[in-house]
Amino acid sequence: MRKWLVVALTVGLAGLLALGQVYPRNETLYVSGAAWGPPTDWNPFITWSKANTSGTVGLIYETLYFYDPINDELIPWLAESGEWRTDTVFVVKLRDGLTWQDGKPLTAEDVVFTFELGREYAEIWFSPRWDYLESVTAVDPLTVEFSFKGTVLYQEFQSDLYNVAIVPEHIWAGRSREDITSGANGQPVGSGAYRYLTHAQDRNVYVRNEDWWGTKLLGLKPAPKYIVEILFSSNNVALGSLLKGELDLSNNFLPGIGSLTALGYVKTYLPQPPYMLSANTAVLFLNTTKKPLDDPAFRKALAHAINVDDIINYAFAGLVQRADPTGLLPTMSKYVDQNVVARLGFAYNPTQARQLLAAAGYKDVDGDGFVEAPDGSKIALEVTCPFGWTDWMEAIRVIAASARAAGINIQDRTPDYGVWNTALVTGTFDMTLNNWASLSNTPWTLYNLLFNHPIRETMGSGNFGRYDNPQLFALVDQLAGTPPWDEAGMKAICSQIQEIMLNELPMIPLWYNGLWAQYREDVWQNFPGATEGRPHWLPSTWAGYWQMGGLHMLCELKPVP
Amino acid sequence: MKRYLGRKLAIYALTFFLAVTIDWMIPRFMPGNPVQTMLSRVSLRAEAVDALRGYYTRAFGLDVPVWQQYLNFWRAVFQGDLGVSIYLFPKRVSSILMEAVPYSIALLLPAILLSWLAGNKFGAFAARRKWLDNTLLPVGYLLTATPYMWLGVLLAWAFGIVLDVFPIAGAYSFQMSPHLSWAFIKDLLWHWFLPFASLFLVMFGGWAIGMRNMIIYELEADYSKYLESLGAPARLIRKYAFRNAMLPQITGLALQLGVIAVGAIVTEIVFSYPGIGHLLMQAIQNQDYFLIQGCFLFIIMGVLLANFAVDILYIIVDPRTRRGMVGES
Numbered sequence: 084m085r086k087w088l089v090v091a092l093t094v095g096l097a098g099l100l101a102l103g104q105v106y107p108r109n110e111t112l113y114v115s116g117a118a119w120g121p122p123t124d125w126n127p128f129i130t131w132s133k134a135n136t137s138g139t140v141g142l143i144y145e146t147l148y149f150y151d152p153i154n155d156e157l158i159p160w161l162a163e164s165g166e167w168r169t170d171t172v173f174v175v176k177l178r179d180g181l182t183w184q185d186g187k188p189l190t191a192e193d194v195v196f197t198f199e200l201g202r203e204y205a206e207i208w209f210s211p212r213w214d215y216l217e218s219v220t221a222v223d224p225l226t227v228e229f230s231f232k233g234t235v236l237y238q239e240f241q242s243d244l245y246n247v248a249i250v251p252e253h254i255w256a257g258r259s260r261e262d263i264t265s266g267a268n269g270q271p272v273g274s275g276a277y278r279y280l281t282h283a284q285d286r287n288v289y290v291r292n293e294d295w296w297g298t299k300l301l302g303l304k305p306a307p308k309y310i311v312e313i314l315f316s317s318n319n320v321a322l323g324s325l326l327k328g329e330l331d332l333s334n335n336f337l338p339g340i341g342s343l344t345a346l347g348y349v350k351t352y353l354p355q356p357p358y359m360l361s362a363n364t365a366v367l368f369l370n371t372t373k374k375p376l377d378d379p380a381f382r383k384a385l386a387h388a389i390n391v392d393d394i395i396n397y398a399f400a401g402l403v404q405r406a407d408p409t410g411l412l413p414t415m416s417k418y419v420d421q422n423v424v425a426r427l428g429f430a431y432n433p434t435q436a437r438q439l440l441a442a443a444g445y446k447d448v449d450g451d452g453f454v455e456a457p458d459g460s461k462i463a464l465e466v467t468c469p470f471g472w473t474d475w476m477e478a479i480r481v482i483a484a485s486a487r488a489a490g491i492n493i494q495d496r497t498p499d500y501g502v503w504n505t506a507l508v509t510g511t512f513d514m515t516l517n518n519w520a521s522l523s524n525t526p527w528t529l530y531n532l533l534f535n536h537p538i539r540e541t542m543g544s545g546n547f548g549r550y551d552n553p554q555l556f557a558l559v560d561q562l563a564g565t566p567p568w569d570e571a572g573m574k575a576i577c578s579q580i581q582e583i584m585l586n587e588l589p590m591i592p593l594w595y596n597g598l599w600a601q602y603r604e605d606v607w608q609n610f611p612g613a614t615e616g617r618p619h620w621l622p623s624t625w626a627g628y629w630q631m632g633g634l635h636m637l638c639e640l641k642p643v644p
Numbered sequence: 645m646k647r648y649l650g651r652k653l654a655i656y657a658l659t660f661f662l663a664v665t666i667d668w669m670i671p672r673f674m675p676g677n678p679v680q681t682m683l684s685r686v687s688l689r690a691e692a693v694d695a696l697r698g699y700y701t702r703a704f705g706l707d708v709p710v711w712q713q714y715l716n717f718w719r720a721v722f723q724g725d726l727g728v729s730i731y732l733f734p735k736r737v738s739s740i741l742m743e744a745v746p747y748s749i750a751l752l753l754p755a756i757l758l759s760w761l762a763g764n765k766f767g768a769f770a771a772r773r774k775w776l777d778n779t780l781l782p783v784g785y786l787l788t789a790t791p792y793m794w795l796g797v798l799l800a801w802a803f804g805i806v807l808d809v810f811p812i813a814g815a816y817s818f819q820m821s822p823h824l825s826w827a828f829i830k831d832l833l834w835h836w837f838l839p840f841a842s843l844f845l846v847m848f849g850g851w852a853i854g855m856r857n858m859i860i861y862e863l864e865a866d867y868s869k870y871l872e873s874l875g876a877p878a879r880l881i882r883k884y885a886f887r888n889a890m891l892p893q894i895t896g897l898a899l900q901l902g903v904i905a906v907g908a909i910v911t912e913i914v915f916s917y918p919g920i921g922h923l924l925m926q927a928i929q930n931q932d933y934f935l936i937q938g939c940f941l942f943i944i945m946g947v948l949l950a951n952f953a954v955d956i957l958y959i960i961v962d963p964r965t966r967r968g969m970v971g972e973s
Binding site: 132320 | 674693696697729732744814821918929930
C-alpha cells in the first residue's frame with residue numbers, strides 16, 4: 084500500500100517536473116484585467132470566452148488586418164494589401180513568407196478555409212456574413228477574392244477583417260463539427276508572435292514565437308519573452324500587486340488611479356484627467372414600452388435631470404469623461420453632426436428639466452415633491468445595474484438622486500447579474516445601464532446596439548428598451564450597407580440618425596467607460612502614452628485589443644537596464 | 645452487524661437522493677437564463693444571437709420539459725456524466741472538478757484530522773490544570789465561535805497585508821508553473837498555510853473545548869473515583885477518562901462534517917484558493933447549473949462518505965456498539 088503510494092507520488096511529481104519552470108522576471112511581462120474567469124478554451128470561434136484567453140486572437144491566431152483606433156486606420160497584417168475591385172469584389176493579397184507556428188506556410192487556402200467554416204457551421208459567429216457573401220476563393224497562393232451578392236453589410240465585413248482569426252487548414256480540416264464550433268483547442272497552433280505555453284485557473288502564460296514571420300517581414304519583435312496574464316481575485320489585489328512592481332500592466336478598473344498617477348506611482352495613457360482613453364459608451368436604456376418612458380418629452384426632461392459630472396467625480400473619481408449626446412466615441416467624432424448636437428443636444432440642467440416636465444403636463448399634484456403623469460397617475464421608476472459592479476452602483480445612485488432632485492421619483496436597485504440580464508433582454512426593466520458596443524472602426528457598431536431590430540420577444544443584443552421606429556431602422560440598415568470608401572455617405576446617414584435620436588431620445592448616452600490601463604515601469608519601460616516620445620498605441624490586453632494596438636505595444640517595450 | 649449496516653446504508657441512500665434532488669432544483673429556481681448570460685458577453689447581430697441561443701439551449705438539454713430534465717439528470721449521474729459547464733464552456737464538469745479537488749482535499753483533510761487530534765490532546769491536557777484552563781477556555785470559545793470567513797479575513801489582513809509574510813490569494817506564485825523543485829513546493833506550502841490555519845484554528849478551538857468538558861465530566865464519574873480511591877496514579881485515570889471522552893468527540897466529528905465543508909467553502913473564497921468552494925461560488929454567480937450540481941454532488945458524497953467512515957470507526961473503537969449489533973449484550 085505504502086509502496087504504491089510512493090510510486091504514484093513519484094510518477095506524479097516527475098510529470099510535474101517535466102512541465103514546470105520559473106519565468107525570469109526581466110524577460111516576463113505580467114499583465115491583468117482581461118479575464119473574468121478561468122481559461123477554458125483557445126478556440127477563436129467561441130467568442131464569449133475569449134476574455135479569459137484574450138491572447139487567442141492577436142497573439143496566437145492572427146487576422147487579415149489589425150486596426151489602430153487612435154488614427155482610425157486598418158493596418159494590413161496577414162494581408163499585404165486589400166482592394167475593392169468593384170462594389171461586390173474585394174481582393175486581398177497576402178504577404179509572401181507567412182508561416183504557421185509549426186513551420187508550414189500560411190496561404191490563401193487557409194483564409195478560404197476559415198471563411199468557409201462560417202458557411203458550413205451556423206454556430207460560428209461570422210456565419211451570418213454568408214447572407215451576402217457569395218464566395219471566397221483562392222486565386223493563387225497569395226490572393227483571396229471575396230465576392231458579394233445582395234445587400235452587402237460593408238460596415239460589418241470591414242470589422243470582420245480585423246476580427247476573424249485565420250486558422251490553419253492542415254490542422255482544422257479533419258476536425259468534427261463539435262470540435263470546430265465548441266472544442267477547447269487545447270494546443271493552439273496559430274501564426275502569431277506568441278505561442279500558448281501553459282495555464283491554470285488564475286493565469287495564462289504565453290511564450291514568444293522566435294520564428295514569427297513578422298520579425299522578418301515587418302521588422303517587429305515583441306520585447307517580453309513570456310507574458311503571464313493574471314486573473315486576480317479582486318481589484319484590490321491587482322492594485323497591491325501593481326504598486327509592489329510585481330504586475331507591469333493592469334487593465335483593471337482601479338478607482339483612485341488618478342491620484343496615484345499624479346504622485347508618480349503609476350503611469351497612464353493621459354497624464355491628466357481622465358487619464359484613460361475611452362473604450363465604450365455607458366448608455367441609460369429606457370423602456371419605451373412603459374409609461375411614462377414612452378413619452379419623448381419625459382425622456383428629454385430626464386436627460387436634463389441627470390448629473391453626469393457627479394457620476395464622473397463620485398463613481399469614477401475622474402477616470403471617465405462625459406459622453407457626446409450622440410453616444411459616439413471620440414474616435415468616431417468625425418461622424419458626429421455638430422449642427423444637430425448644437426440644436427438638439429442635452430446637458431445637466433435641473434431647471435430646464437423642471438420646465439420641460441411642466442410643459443409636457445407632468446405636475447406635482449399631490450404635493451409629495453415628485454411629479455405625476457398628465458393623467459394624474461403616480462410615477463415611480465427604478466434604475467438598475469448588476470450587483471457588485473461598484474462603479475455602476477454608485478452611478479445609478481447618482482442618477483436616481485439627481486432625478487429625484489428634479490422631481491422625478493426614481494429609485495436605484497441592484498439585482499444579481501442573472502436577474503438583471505433577464506430583465507434586460509425580456510424588457511421588464513424600467514431603466515438600466517449598458518455598454519455593450521465596444522470600440523470599433525465604424526459608427527454602425529454603436530447603432531447596432533442602440534437600434535437593434537426587428538423587435539423580438541428576447542432582445543439579446545441591443546435596443547433593450549424596445550424603441551420601435553421603422554424610419555430609424557431603415558437608416559441603420561442603410562448605414563450598414565454603405566461602403567467604407569463612401570465616408571460622405573456615412574456621415575450623411577449618421578446625421579439623420581442623430582437627428583431622430585436626439586429628437587426622440589429613446590436612450591441617454593451618459594459617459595465613456597475608460598480603456599483602463601495603468602503601468603509601472605520597474606521592469607519594462609516605454610509603455611504607450613499621449614505625450615511626445617511615447618508610442619501611441621492602445622495599452623490594452625483585453626480580448627480583441629491585441630490586434631488594436633496591444634501587440635504593437637509589446638513591440639515598443641524596452642527592458643529597464 | 646448486517647442489519648445495522650443495511651439500515652445505515654438505506655438512510656444514506658435516502659439522504660443522497662433528497663440532497664441530490666435539492667441540488668438539482670435550486671439552481672433551476674434561480675431567476676435568470678444562463679445561456680443568455682453567456683451569450684450577452686459578445687455583441688453580435690440579432691440573428692446570430694438568436695441562432696446561438698437556440699443551439700446552446702438544445703446543446704445543454706434545456707429545451708425539454710423540466711421533469712424530463714430531471715430524469716435525464718439522474719440518468720447522467722448514474723453514468724458518471726456530470727455534463728458540460730456553461731460558465732467554463734466547453735470544459736466538462738468532471739474535469740473541472742478533478743482540477744479543483746486536490747486543493748480542497750489538501751486543505752480539508754489535514755485541517756480536520758490535525759485539528760481533531762491536536763484539539764483533543766490539548767483539551768484533555770488542559771482540563772483541571774488551572775492556569776491552562778483559565779487561558780484555554782476563553783480562547784477556545786472565542787475561536788470556535790468565530791465564523792470561518794471572519795477568521796480568514798482577519799488572518800489575511802494580519803499576515804498578508806500588515807506583516808506581509810504570507811500571500812493572500814491563489815495556490816502558487818505567478819512566476820512559476822507547477823514543477824518539482826524545493827522552490828515550488830515551498831511556494832505551494834506558503835500559499836496553503838493561511839487557509840489551512842484559519843480552518844485549523846476554528847476547529848481546534850471547538851475540539852479542545854469539547855474535550856476539556858468531557859474530561860472533567862469523566863473525571864467525576866464513578867469509575868474514576870473508584871480508581872482514585874484504589875490509589876491508581878492520576879496518569880492512568882486520565883488515560884481511561886480520555887478513552888471514554890473520545891466517543892462523543894467522534895460523534896461530534898460526524899455531526900460537524902457538514903459545517904466544516906461549508907467552512908472550507910468560505911475559506912477558499914476568502915483566499916481565492918482554487919478548490920471546490922471557490923469554484924462553487926463562481927458557478928453560482930454565473931448560474932452554471934451543471935457546475936453547481938457537480939460541486940454540490942461532490943460535497944454531498946464527500947460528507948456522506950466521511951460520515952459513513954466515522955460510523956465504521958465507531959464500531960471499531962467502541963466495543964459496546966459492536967456487541968449491541970450482534971445482540972450479545
